[in-house]
Amino acid sequence: MKAITWAKENxxxxxxxxILTLVTIFLLxxxxxxxxxxxxYEAKWSVVPDNMRLLMVGPFPPEQVWRVWAMLALxxxxxxxxxxxxxxxxxxxxxxxxxLLIYALIWPVVFPSTRxxxxxxxxxLPIGMLLGPYLPRKLLTPLxxxxxxxxxxLPTAVNPNQxxxxxxxxxxxxxxxxxxxPFGLLLALGRTGKLPVFRTLSILYIELIRGVPLxxxxxxxxxxxxxxxxxxWRLPDLISVSIGFSMFAAAYxxxxxxxxxxxxxxxxxxxxxxxxxxxxxSARFIILPQAIRSVIPALIGQExxxxxxxxxxxxxxxxxxxxxxxxxxxxxxxxxxxxxxxxFVMFVYFVxxxxxxxxxxxxxxxMGLGTR
Amino acid sequence: xxxxxxxxxxxKWFGALHVLKDIDLNVQKGEVVVIIGPSGSGKSTxxxxxxxxxxxxxxxxxxxxxxxxxxxxxxDAVRKEVGMVFQSFNLFPHMxxxxxxxxxxxxxxxxxxxxxxxxxxxxxxxxxxxxxxEKYPAQLSGGQQQRVAIARALAMQPKIMLFDEPTSAxxxxxxxxxxxxxxxxxxxxxxxxxxxxEMGFAREVADRVIFMDMGEIxxxxxxxxxxxxxxxxxxxxxxxxxxx
Numbered sequence: 001m002k003a004i005t006w007a008k009e010n011x012x013x014x015x016x017x018x019i020l021t022l023v024t025i026f027l028l029x030x031x032x033x034x035x036x037x038x039x040x041y042e043a044k045w046s047v048v049p050d051n052m053r054l055l056m057v058g059p060f061p062p063e064q065v066w067r068v069w070a071m072l073a074l075x076x077x078x079x080x081x082x083x084x085x086x087x088x089x090x091x092x093x094x095x096x097x098x099x100l101l102i103y104a105l106i107w108p109v110v111f112p113s114t115r116x117x118x119x120x121x122x123x124x125l126p127i128g129m130l131l132g133p134y135l136p137r138k139l140l141t142p143l144x145x146x147x148x149x150x151x152x153x154l155p156t157a158v159n160p161n162q163x164x165x166x167x168x169x170x171x172x173x174x175x176x177x178x179x180x181x182p183f184g185l186l187l188a189l190g191r192t193g194k195l196p197v198f199r200t201l202s203i204l205y206i207e208l209i210r211g212v213p214l215x216x217x218x219x220x221x222x223x224x225x226x227x228x229x230x231x232x233w234r235l236p237d238l239i240s241v242s243i244g245f246s247m248f249a250a251a252y253x254x255x256x257x258x259x260x261x262x263x264x265x266x267x268x269x270x271x272x273x274x275x276x277x278x279x280x281x282s283a284r285f286i287i288l289p290q291a292i293r294s295v296i297p298a299l300i301g302q303e304x305x306x307x308x309x310x311x312x313x314x315x316x317x318x319x320x321x322x323x324x325x326x327x328x329x330x331x332x333x334x335x336x337x338x339x340x341x342x343x344f345v346m347f348v349y350f351v352x353x354x355x356x357x358x359x360x361x362x363x364x365x366x367m368g369l370g371t372r
Numbered sequence: 373x374x375x376x377x378x379x380x381x382x383x384k385w386f387g388a389l390h391v392l393k394d395i396d397l398n399v400q401k402g403e404v405v406v407i408i409g410p411s412g413s414g415k416s417t418x419x420x421x422x423x424x425x426x427x428x429x430x431x432x433x434x435x436x437x438x439x440x441x442x443x444x445x446x447x448d449a450v451r452k453e454v455g456m457v458f459q460s461f462n463l464f465p466h467m468x469x470x471x472x473x474x475x476x477x478x479x480x481x482x483x484x485x486x487x488x489x490x491x492x493x494x495x496x497x498x499x500x501x502x503x504x505x506e507k508y509p510a511q512l513s514g515g516q517q518q519r520v521a522i523a524r525a526l527a528m529q530p531k532i533m534l535f536d537e538p539t540s541a542x543x544x545x546x547x548x549x550x551x552x553x554x555x556x557x558x559x560x561x562x563x564x565x566x567x568x569x570e571m572g573f574a575r576e577v578a579d580r581v582i583f584m585d586m587g588e589i590x591x592x593x594x595x596x597x598x599x600x601x602x603x604x605x606x607x608x609x610x611x612x613x614x615x616x
Contacts, residue, residue, distance in 0.1 A: 270425055271462035275476035275528060276451040285475060289466050 038339075047337040048344045049109045051328045055344070058164015058319040062111075067154045068167050069117035073124045074154075078147045080128020081135060088133050091126035099123060160236035164319030166348060172242055172310045172320070177303060179246035184253030189283060191254065192261045202254070209251035215312055217248045222316050241313055249306050256298040260291030293367055300360035304353045311349075321345055374437070376401045376532060376563055377422060382431035384417060391417050392428070393587045401531075404564045406574040406595070409584035410610060415567045418584065419534045422565065423454040436531055452480065455525030459537040461517045463509040463524070469496070470505040473524045481528065488527070495523040499553045515546030519553050526557075533557065535566040571615060575599060583607045 011021045048055070057068055083089070099122040110118055135143070155163060155171075163171065190202035209217070221244020226235055264287050272282035292299070314323035325345045329338045375398035384392040391414045399405055407415045420426040421433060424440055424447045433440040435450045464472050473495065474488040483491075496502040499519040501512075509517055518538055525533060535554065539547045551573050558564055558577045568574065574581055574595055581598040583591045583606075591604045599615075602608045 265462075267458060267460050267462035268464065271456075271458065271464070273425065274423055274451060274454070274456040274458075275524070276448060276480040277476060278448065281479055285479065286464055290464075293466065 043340050044334075044337055045340055047328065047334045047340050051331075051334070051341075052109050053111075054165065054328060055321065055324050055341075056165045057167045058324050059162045060158060060164060060167065061162065064158050065114060066117055067157065069114060069121060071151050071154050073117065073121040074147055074151055076121060076124035077128045078144055080125040080130075081132045082128075082140065082144065084129035084132020085135050085137065085140060086132075089129065091129040095126045095129075099126065160238050163238065165324045166321045168238075168319060169307075169310050169321045172238070172245065172313065172318075173303075173307045175242050176245045176249055176306055176310075179242070180249035180253055180306075183246065183250040185257060185288070187250060187254035188257035188261060191258055194279075206251045206254055209248055210255070214245075214248055214309055215315065217244050218312060218316060220244065221247070237316060237318060241316055241318060245306070245310075245313075249302065252302055252305075253299065256295045256302060257288075257291060259298070260293075260295035261287060263294055264290050296364055296367070297360060300356055300363075304356050307352055307356065308349055321348065373400065375399055376436055377565075378432075378434040379421075380432040382418075382421065382428050382433060384414075384421065384426060384428045384430075391587050392421070395431070395589060397582070397589065399532075399563060399565065401563055402561045403579045404558045404562075404566070404577055405580050405582060406566045406568060406578040407582045407584060408567075408569070408571070408574065408610075409590075413584040414587040415584045416536050419536060419565050419567055422532070422534060423451050423456055425456075452528060453530055454532045454534060455528055455530035456534045457518070457521050457525055457536065457538045459540050461509070461514075461521045461541070463517055463521055465509055468506055468508055469501075469512070469520050472509070472520060473527045476524070477527050492523070492527055495526050496520075498526075498556070499523050500549075513546060514542045515549045518542065518546075518550045522550075522553055522557070532563045532565070535564065535568065537567050537569070539568065539570060569614065571599065583610065585610070 012018045053062065053065070057065055060068065080091075084091075103119060103122055106118060107115060187202045187206060190198040191206065193199060218241055222237060222241050225240035225243050229235055268286055268290065269282060272286045277285070310320055311322040313320050314326070317323070319327075322345060325341045328334055329341050334341075377397070377399040379395055379397040382392055382395040382397075383390070395418060397418075407418065409415045417426055421428050421440075422435060436453050438446050438449050438453075440446060440450055463469075464475070467475065470489065470492055473492040474485070477483045477488040477491065478485060493502060493505065496505055499522055501516050501519055501523075504512060504516060504520075509520065512520065522538075538554070539550050542550065547570070551570060554564075554566070554573070555577055566573075566578075578595045580592060581595045582589055583598060583602075583604070585606050591598060591602060591607045598607065599611065602611060
């Protein structure tokens with residue numbers, strides 16, 4: 001009923017507007033008919049589930065894929081534990097139902113042997129939240145560190161040259177973020193700091209990096225980084241490319257953080273100094289927490305950019321999601337499925353970016369409480 | 373007796389602007405000094421040199437036997453002994469009241485959390501807002517924020533307290549509660565330097581009133597003498613403008 005009233009008021013109020021509405025609907029129908037018809041009747045969507053393993057983990061040996069699952073399950077478990085311990089929120093009903101739905105949806109796609117891992121990963125988050133409140137707070141940090149080491153150690157049994165697919169995309173995103181953030185913080189502090197040498201170096205570095213395209217940085221690090229390490233080490237391409245990527249991302253992060261630092265009122269510094277805090281103590285306890293809080297939207301935006309830009313590594317022959325997708329379309333068995341596969345790749349990127357942007361909004365609201 | 377603050381021939385310039393001219397000032401332990409003067413007279417700058425928020429270009433400042441010079445260790449040592457309350461409170465907005473007060477004692481004085489929190493609660497009791505300990509500064513009124521700022525400065529157990537126009541940013545009905553806290557502090561024997569326009573407070577609490585104009589100390593003396601019987605004509609015209 002409401003819909004009819006709404007349509008009457010907004011789409012059919014008067015002869016002219018009614019005609020306009022009908023014409024628009026007709027035009028939309030004509031232009032999208034083909035797409036709908038293609039998506040519903042012609043597209044061979046089976047190419048996506050048939051190649052799911054390739055798209056998700058690339059050339060990772062199938063009998064080792066449990067390692068990736070274990071990383072996912074452990075990450076979600078620890079995330080649940082931390083979240084549950086801090087907020088004391090019990091997992092809501094929709095989380096259990098969502099887990100069940102996703103299980104039902106993905107169940108036919110995965111190998112029978114991995115169904116156990118799928119279930120475990122889906123349950124890890126709510127179970128973590130359920131157990132979190134019973135965990136002593138003192139154990140949180142050591143537990144997270146141990147989990148981090150285990151998570152990082154899990155895939156090392158497989159040669160990095162065999163890591164691929166969406167797994168590699170996520171891995172590069174996380175790795176680059178972890179390396180770029182501290183470096184970016186240092187650059188921001190250097191640029192806003194009092195020491196002329198650090199300030200000049202930071203400015204030079206930031207402006208240089210921001211003045212060149214990411215692809216060139218990736219290519220250059222791919223060629224150059226191996227020259228800096230002893231020959232017998234033979235760094236995997238993944239590492240050299242990630243280092244270049246991090247150096248690139250750090251320059252942008254630094255500028256966002258600098259904006260935040262300069263937004264902190266001068267009185268905050270003076271209050272900190274008047275209390276006897278040293279320069280580094282003021283930065284750590286007073287300035288940076290406020291600066292970073294105020295630029296969280298920009299930081300998450302940069303995080304999303306990193307996530308999407310990882311697709312560039314396919315140029316260097318790393319088997320990321322995009323590379324695997326293009327490989328699938330070259331398989332004679334699946335010739336002519338470029339549209340299906342690429343749409344799926346876009347969908348995966350979109351879901352990832354949307355999740356991060358949702359997390360950003362939640363984080364802002366949680367941190368904004370009671371301040372300013 | 374050796375004064376706790378000794379300023380000799382202090383001069384400061386902001387670029388070409390000469391904001392402090394040949395300031396000589398000694399403050400005894402336990403003395404309450406109120407500094408008055410028109411805006412731009414350098415009175416805020418004067419007290420900000422005492423904890424080195426402002427650098428001086430000429431002259432000498434010795435605080436509690438520590439010479440204030442370029443040596444960072446001396447500056448840190450002086451700042452530990454000198455508390456400061458600002459016009460705009462400058463509480464840390466991302467911390468609760470209790471965290472605001474315990475931060476410096478915990479990381480500068482290295483007190484354990486329990487001790488810092490116990491002393492913080494005693495101080496909040498003293499300024500009469502113990503029930504607000506878990507709130508964030510933005511949730512408090514201006515008067516409450518300024519009393520938290522006083523408690524925060526006192527938590528470092530300073531020997532000297534500097535007040536830089538502590539009531540100027542407050543709504544009129546909140547000025548009283550902050551002045552009461554300051555009076556109570558003065559009675560407890562704290563050495564205080566107060567820049568203010570509250571002449572009633574100066575009359576009641578000050579041991580000495582200093583009048584500054586154009587970066588110079590024009591006149592100083594007991595409050596009665598400065599207010600009722602000012603010797604210098606600039607003091608007279610300033611008081612005539614401010615006391616209606």
